[in-house]
Amino acid sequence: MAQTILHKANTRNIADHGWLKSFQTFSFGMNYDPDRVQFGALRVLNDDIVDGGKGFGEHPHDNMEIISISLEGSLQHEDSMQNVAIIEPGEIQVMSAGTGIYHQEFNKNSDQPVKFLQIWLFPNQRNVSPRYQQKRYDTLLKPNEFTQILSPEKDASSVWIYQDAWFNIGKFEAGVKLTHPLKNKDNGIYVFVIKGSLKINGQELEERDGYGLWETESIEVETLTTAEILLMEVPMNY
Amino acid sequence: MKKIQILLVCCHPEISATIIRLIDKVEEMAGTAVSSPEEAMISFASRSYDLVLIGAGLAPEAESQLEAELKKRQPGIPVVYHFGGGSGLLYTEIRRALNRN
Numbered sequence: 001m002a003q004t005i006l007h008k009a010n011t012r013n014i015a016d017h018g019w020l021k022s023f024q025t026f027s028f029g030m031n032y033d034p035d036r037v038q039f040g041a042l043r044v045l046n047d048d049i050v051d052g053g054k055g056f057g058e059h060p061h062d063n064m065e066i067i068s069i070s071l072e073g074s075l076q077h078e079d080s081m082q083n084v085a086i087i088e089p090g091e092i093q094v095m096s097a098g099t100g101i102y103h104q105e106f107n108k109n110s111d112q113p114v115k116f117l118q119i120w121l122f123p124n125q126r127n128v129s130p131r132y133q134q135k136r137y138d139t140l141l142k143p144n145e146f147t148q149i150l151s152p153e154k155d156a157s158s159v160w161i162y163q164d165a166w167f168n169i170g171k172f173e174a175g176v177k178l179t180h181p182l183k184n185k186d187n188g189i190y191v192f193v194i195k196g197s198l199k200i201n202g203q204e205l206e207e208r209d210g211y212g213l214w215e216t217e218s219i220e221v222e223t224l225t226t227a228e229i230l231l232m233e234v235p236m237n238y
Numbered sequence: 239m240k241k242i243q244i245l246l247v248c249c250h251p252e253i254s255a256t257i258i259r260l261i262d263k264v265e266e267m268a269g270t271a272v273s274s275p276e277e278a279m280i281s282f283a284s285r286s287y288d289l290v291l292i293g294a295g296l297a298p299e300a301e302s303q304l305e306a307e308l309k310k311r312q313p314g315i316p317v318v319y320h321f322g323g324g325s326g327l328l329y330t331e332i333r334r335a336l337n338r339n
Contacts, residue, residue, distance in 0.1 A: 027330040032333045034334065062321055063322070099250075100294055
């Protein structure tokens with residue numbers, strides 16, 4: 001029987017900085033909730049909205065796998081490895097901070113907000129050379145199926161990170177039922193509902209709810225409406 | 239009010255400066271940065287700390303050796319391996335370590 005943890009959308013911490021509204025599933029910044037620090041190697045899941053023209057000024061990171069998934073609008077990224085990129089909806093960006101990297105992120109547009117998920121995973125190797133990668137995934141999506149968008153494997157179809165983690169994303173019609181197997185039964189899987197409502201192993205979830213499951217080899221997905229779902233399979237012991 | 243004294247050992251100057259700035263932003267905390275295990279032991283011997291943060295840049299053997307030496311000198315001292323670099327994780331790691339103690 002799978003172990004589970006449910007994080008309803010309305011129980012997330014809201015950090016409102018005016019230009020930034022950050023809906024935080026796990027403890028972040030000044031917010032500390034001892035019961036909500038991480039799900040295995042998944043340490044940060046922030047659902048951020050940045051006002052037009054605003055953003056995060058240059059700041060350093062180290063030894064963290066930092067993943068951004070744009071949901072609406074355009075996010076401009078610049079870093080100390082001379083990468084300058086714009087992340088659009090349907091794209092995923094990863095940054096292995098390793099020995100240290102500086103970056104800044106801004107809403108490229110002045111007249112509309114950018115909405116994106118900021119996800120941090122603890123790495124399985126420390127002090128690696130920093131690296132950056134970005135890929136478009138929406139062209140790979142097939143209706144009513146999950147598509148792998150991140151893995152530890154350096155293959156061509158998805159971005160890769162220094163952690164035994166696999167992310168899948170999918171867009172579904174209502175009434176779809178499927179079984180999603182985990183890559184590794186010792187991992188856990190964290191389901192984040194981007195849009196719509198659905199059931200995972202019978203647990204009903206609404207938009208922006210999170211649901212973690214572990215000690216299981218697969219999950220049963222049933223969509224109740226049209227839905228967009230992000231699955232994050234991560235090591236529970238890392 | 240007695241401040242929580244935090245010793246940061248971090249070889250990466252910009253990350254070190256960022257972490258100290260973040261610590262000092264909190265009224266009840268005060269941070270001191272050093273950039274090597276040797277400097278850490280000298281500072282640790284000269285004044286009292288409530289928590290040690292080990293940050294970027296040390297080799298894994300140096301990290302564990304430093305932790306062992308700190309704990310030999312003050313067995314209850316919380317030693318936190320802090321990574322990430324920004325403000326995201328810092329306060330949670332500090333509070334969690336102090337609560338544990």
